[in-house]
Amino acid sequence: MDTFKGLQKSLTSLGGQITPFASRTLQYTKEQLGQSEDKTQLPPDYIDLEKRVDALKAVHQKMLAVTSQYSHEAYDYPPNIKETFQDLGRTVSEKVTLLSSATSPAEAQAALTAPPSAKPQPKTFPHAIARASLAGSQTLHQQHTGAGEDPLATALEKYALAMERVGEARLAQDAQIQSRFLAGWNTTLNTNLMFATRARRNVEKARLNLDAIKARVKGTTWKLGGGAGGGAQGGGAAAHDEHELSPEAQEEIEKAEDEFVTQTEEAVSVMKNVLDTPEPLRNLAELIAAQMEYHKKAHEILSELAPVIDGLQVEQEASYRKSRENASS
Incomplete structure (x- = not known):
């Protein structure tokens, strides 16, 4: 037990000498181990803002995980299709133009396999x-x-x-979504919400530093176990009542409290700005x-195409009925 008491005194003495980072780390470890009696509580309104910011972040992450597909041209391209280099070489309209001037099956085939244009054609489902x-x-x-064209x-x-x-039109949609939606939501997630996260970390650092x-200064830097050691430590804490703190210690606490308040107010401002901005909507x-x-x-x-196809279908049905009537007469 004497060994434990000696270690406690050493840690208490060390508390005034270690760096702020180490001091915060030590305080965090104490809290995780249930060794901290007086943890400074954050205001309820602040905690509510944190929950709302976390919800907003989750929404952005979920939506972007899905809508980011608009950045990938082939998101609806069937995986079972095996198109060749020639298939993707020319646009359909280019091939139709070339085919219209073909005068033989060989020329038509050459039109279908014409040398590729500047870039491969899009891999989308409509294409x-x-x-x-x-x-x-x-x-x-x-x-x-037969006579005429095959309907x-x-x-x-x-x-x-x-x-x-x-x-x-689908590619045009995707380009608009990338620039007008994805860019904005990525900015909110990776910039605005990141600023809010950083501000909240500053609050947590200030709180840990204060505690x-x-x-x-109250001589309760660390506790090891219970029993006599714990009791001796508790008595030491009681002897160092806040009213008996030295002016230097009181000033140090007040300075840390001011920093905690400043960081909390800053975080509240940042979080409100993130939550209130109309940009995501x-x-x-x-x-x-x-x-x-x-x-x-x-x-x-x-809608433009449907009547044309309907007309071809009506013509074919009429021709079919006429041929059947001629065959039966």
């Missing part, structure tokens, strides 16, 4: 549908031996051109606007 539709159209055209081949070519436009100073409105514009554009493109 993939467009390329598949055009390839199907040409397969039917090449095998068509399904014609429809597939028109559908291919429309879906390429839908794909371009470490209080413990040191404004960014969310931009996300919705970009999605709305894309779906509106896709609707317009397909």
